[in-house]
Amino acid sequence: MINFRKLLSASVLLATLLLSSAATVSTAAAPANTKILRYASQDDPQTLDPHSANLTPTNRVISQVYESLVARDKDFKIIPGLALWWSNPDAKTWRFKLRPNVKFHDGSPFTADDVVFSLERTLHPLSQLKSSVQGVASARKIDDLTVDFVMKEPNPVLLNHLYQFRIMSKIWASKNNALTPQNYKSNEDTFASRNTNGTGPFSVKLRQPDVKTVLVANADWWNNASKEKGNVTQVEMLPIKSNATRMAALLSGEIDFVLDPPQQDVARLKADPNIRIAEGHEARIQYFAFDQFRDELLYSSVKGKNPLRDLRVRQAMGYAIDVNAIRQVVMRGLSTPTGSIVPPGTQGYSKEADKRLPFDREKAKALLTEAGYPTGFSITLDCGANQPPADICQAVAAMLTQIGIRTTPNIVPLANYFSKLQKFDTSFYLLSWGATTFDSFYTLQALLNTNSGEQSSNGDSNYGRYSNPKMDELIGKIKSEFDMKKRDGWIGEALLLNQRDIATLPLHQPVIPWAMRKNIEANFAPNNIAYFFRFKKN
Amino acid sequence: MLAFAIRRLLQSVLVMLAVGFIAFSLFNFTGDPVALMLPPEATQADRDEVRKSLGLDEPSYVQFAIFVKNGLQGNFGISLRLGRPVSQLLIERLPATLELAMTAALLGLLIGIPMGIFTALKRDSWTSKVFLTGSLIGVSLPNFLIGIFLILIFAVWLGWLPSFGRGDVTQIGYWSTGFLTQSGLKALVLPAITLGFYPVTLIMRLVRAEMLEVLRTDYIKFARARGLTNHAVHFGHALKNTLVPVITITGLQLGGLIAFAIITETVFQWPGMGLLFIQAVQFADIPVMAAYLCLIGFIFVSINLMVDMLYYVVDPRLRVDRATLGGH
Numbered sequence: 001m002i003n004f005r006k007l008l009s010a011s012v013l014l015a016t017l018l019l020s021s022a023a024t025v026s027t028a029a030a031p032a033n034t035k036i037l038r039y040a041s042q043d044d045p046q047t048l049d050p051h052s053a054n055l056t057p058t059n060r061v062i063s064q065v066y067e068s069l070v071a072r073d074k075d076f077k078i079i080p081g082l083a084l085w086w087s088n089p090d091a092k093t094w095r096f097k098l099r100p101n102v103k104f105h106d107g108s109p110f111t112a113d114d115v116v117f118s119l120e121r122t123l124h125p126l127s128q129l130k131s132s133v134q135g136v137a138s139a140r141k142i143d144d145l146t147v148d149f150v151m152k153e154p155n156p157v158l159l160n161h162l163y164q165f166r167i168m169s170k171i172w173a174s175k176n177n178a179l180t181p182q183n184y185k186s187n188e189d190t191f192a193s194r195n196t197n198g199t200g201p202f203s204v205k206l207r208q209p210d211v212k213t214v215l216v217a218n219a220d221w222w223n224n225a226s227k228e229k230g231n232v233t234q235v236e237m238l239p240i241k242s243n244a245t246r247m248a249a250l251l252s253g254e255i256d257f258v259l260d261p262p263q264q265d266v267a268r269l270k271a272d273p274n275i276r277i278a279e280g281h282e283a284r285i286q287y288f289a290f291d292q293f294r295d296e297l298l299y300s301s302v303k304g305k306n307p308l309r310d311l312r313v314r315q316a317m318g319y320a321i322d323v324n325a326i327r328q329v330v331m332r333g334l335s336t337p338t339g340s341i342v343p344p345g346t347q348g349y350s351k352e353a354d355k356r357l358p359f360d361r362e363k364a365k366a367l368l369t370e371a372g373y374p375t376g377f378s379i380t381l382d383c384g385a386n387q388p389p390a391d392i393c394q395a396v397a398a399m400l401t402q403i404g405i406r407t408t409p410n411i412v413p414l415a416n417y418f419s420k421l422q423k424f425d426t427s428f429y430l431l432s433w434g435a436t437t438f439d440s441f442y443t444l445q446a447l448l449n450t451n452s453g454e455q456s457s458n459g460d461s462n463y464g465r466y467s468n469p470k471m472d473e474l475i476g477k478i479k480s481e482f483d484m485k486k487r488d489g490w491i492g493e494a495l496l497l498n499q500r501d502i503a504t505l506p507l508h509q510p511v512i513p514w515a516m517r518k519n520i521e522a523n524f525a526p527n528n529i530a531y532f533f534r535f536k537k538n
Numbered sequence: 539m540l541a542f543a544i545r546r547l548l549q550s551v552l553v554m555l556a557v558g559f560i561a562f563s564l565f566n567f568t569g570d571p572v573a574l575m576l577p578p579e580a581t582q583a584d585r586d587e588v589r590k591s592l593g594l595d596e597p598s599y600v601q602f603a604i605f606v607k608n609g610l611q612g613n614f615g616i617s618l619r620l621g622r623p624v625s626q627l628l629i630e631r632l633p634a635t636l637e638l639a640m641t642a643a644l645l646g647l648l649i650g651i652p653m654g655i656f657t658a659l660k661r662d663s664w665t666s667k668v669f670l671t672g673s674l675i676g677v678s679l680p681n682f683l684i685g686i687f688l689i690l691i692f693a694v695w696l697g698w699l700p701s702f703g704r705g706d707v708t709q710i711g712y713w714s715t716g717f718l719t720q721s722g723l724k725a726l727v728l729p730a731i732t733l734g735f736y737p738v739t740l741i742m743r744l745v746r747a748e749m750l751e752v753l754r755t756d757y758i759k760f761a762r763a764r765g766l767t768n769h770a771v772h773f774g775h776a777l778k779n780t781l782v783p784v785i786t787i788t789g790l791q792l793g794g795l796i797a798f799a800i801i802t803e804t805v806f807q808w809p810g811m812g813l814l815f816i817q818a819v820q821f822a823d824i825p826v827m828a829a830y831l832c833l834i835g836f837i838f839v840s841i842n843l844m845v846d847m848l849y850y851v852v853d854p855r856l857r858v859d860r861a862t863l864g865g866h
Contacts, residue, residue, distance in 0.1 A: 052621070190621075238807075245807060248690065
């Protein structure tokens with residue numbers, strides 16, 4: 001027989017034990033000179049392999065550990081990194097003089113062999129970072145501290161691309177059988193997906209996927225004397241998926257920094273005396289695009305012709321969007337309206353091309369009537385199921401319906417959204433585009449060049465299949481023009497053409513808030529990556 | 539008994555295959571993992587290459603056949619999100635989920651049974667009424683809401699307990715336990731209460747109802763007539779006979795706790811299998827989703843099997859019935 005009185009008292013005892021042990025724990029005091037930054041965001045890095053996945057959560061860790069030949073300063077200007085200087089001895093060659101006395105985290109010296117090896121690893125078929133060495137065919141070691149890049153096609157803005165090119169130790173990689181990026185099909189996990197060996201300001205001390213990644217400051221970093229250097233000696237990168245929990249952890253002081261506070265909480269956080277918000281513009285544009293290819297739209301009431309091929313209809317849509325209402329209501333102030341498909345600060349950005357059609361409903365209706373749609377028509381607007389795009393689509397659908405274009409928003413889970421667009425299975429869609437290289441060429445080529453199928457990257461993400469020979473010609477010129485002044489001129493022309501043709505309809509540039517405890521000082525970076533070496537904890 | 543066990547076992551295998559197949563077919567609608575593995579700025583050539591390297595260019599029935607064949611050998615492929623073998627990931631996450639589910643189940647038993655007895659014996663006391671009303675809240679409030687309330691009170695306002703994570707864990711062989719460190723125990727409190735809320739109320743109500751039922755039966759009256767003490771009647775006779783349904787429900791609940799820890803794990807960023815699954819769904823990480831659903835199916839099937847066997851042992855009537863049936 002079971003004695004229930006005993007059981008009862010035992011359970012009470014257990015409960016008290018649990019609670020009392022819990023209540024008496026105090027956090028262990030760290031030595032005075034260690035400054036630990038506890039950082040949280042909703043995503044965990046997928047892999048630590050610097051050449052395997054080109055995903056932002058991964059880049060957020062990799063950028064602390066691995067470095068490139070070039071670096072960017074606080075204002076995102078290109079400065080020397082692992083290369084001291086560079087030159088173009090001829091049109092097909094870039095020469096890099098490497099920084100001497102740089103050591104990898106394991107103590108091995110950094111030489112030209114590592115650069116040549118890293119280039120080969122980046123160009124490997126399994127690598128997703130080939131765009132970081134756009135146009136480069138191979139590398140040649142000249143001496144221990146000199147490397148030549150041989151180009152297969154010209155790239156006037158190679159340095160902008162190279163910022164993402166990460167250098168890994170050759171000796172380490174061959175010792176640990178990690179000479180190629182991760183291969184998913186072989187059912188093996190490579191050593192380099194869980195371990196790192198770079199030259200950067202931090203090294204990875206502990207990696208527990210979905211739990212935490214611990215970074216420690218590299219005491220032998222070549223750039224430790226940098227003026228931009230903060231004082232953080234250790235970083236705990238914690239993924240916290242649930243928005244409410246992440247904010248609770250920040251408010252309770254369990255973490256110091258949140259990369260992605262939910263938009264609706266930002267106003268409240270600003271009122272909290274213990275919290276600081278750092279805001280900045282992300283180098284990204286949210287824009288609409290149209291099926292301008294088909295003779296009849298897939299998702300519209302208009303049969304026998306494509307209303308979106310009529311410039312007046314696209315203009316009407318531009319006039320119908322009240323971008324300030326979107327900014328205030330949907331974005332809660334966290335956006336800057338734009339007329340340009342590249343954000344300010346991008347190489348080639350032109351103020352002249354950054355003009356929006358004003359919000360004018362009457363004008364919009366008049367244009368529709370002129371185009372032959374006095375009673376309007378119906379259409380489906382596709383957008384991804386993440387926030388804020390889903391809310392933007394709802395708002396814009398209502399605005400377009402008011403001028404007679406009866407718009408139905410179709411909100412698609414992200415995992416399906418891109419494959420839908422890649423099949424051109426859309427009439428009208430909202431997307432965002434990051435200026436990852438901080439140069440206009442990549443954006444123009446991917447979004448506005450005529451889609452040339454699978455053979456080249458021209459018009460790769462031009463899912464509306466806009467096509468204008470004049471645009472293609474300009475993009476071709478920009479691609480190989482080394483005279484920056486001339487090149488900026490071509491870019492400006494292309495941007496103006498986009499505006500005139502309404503090839504795409506840019507909406508706004510998002511403002512990203514970072515939330516942190518008052519004792520943290522952080523600089524916003526336009527690629528939305530927190531560079532921990534610049535962080536200060538008081 | 540043996541025939542019974544073998545029959546149940548065969549049924550279980552069929553159930554497992556069905557679970558696997560349905561799960562796998564569903565995954566074809568969760569989306570294209572390649573789209574999420576690459577940034578929107580990637581080129582078409584990049585996409586094709588990755589798709590091919592993942593074997594996603596094969597038709598889905600071929601993918602399923604390969605999955606079953608490899609799964610039988612314990613190889614569930616590589617997680618597309620984390621790039622590591624799925625079986626290894628599940629083994630790593632299993633202890634966290636099991637410790638949480640077991641603690642919640644234990645809470646259910648240790649608090650639910652005494653509360654059930656109390657409310658059955660002292661039906662009219664105000665404490666019983668408070669318990670019963672409280673249990674209604676436990677049954678009706680969604681899990682994540684309880685979790686967020688607890689976080690707000692104990693982490694944000696009072697600052698006593700952590701709002702997320704599992705604290706420091708100690709590695710014992712393959713098993714990582716949070717029971718041996720203070721921060722581990724501290725981190726366990728809120729998630730275990732959140733997850734245990736429902737079983738506590740369920741078991742309490744079950745024990746109460748069964749107990750009331752039993753207290754009305756003739757043998758209890760006879761026991762009283764024999765002059766036994768209240769204590770002997772209540773705990774020796776009445777409670778013992780209420781436990782049969784409690785065993786079934788607790789068993790099934792344990793399966794449920796492991797499977798539905800997903801929500802609690804997400805709220806508390808508890809690094810268990812549920813969190814792994816949720817993130818796999820968002821990433822369309824097919825190998826992880828398939829392996830997880832098969833594992834959960836397996837846990838349910840084996841718990842059911844065990845409960846059936848236990849029934850057989852606990853309830854002598856089942857044995858008698860079967861014996862007489864067999865005799866005819």
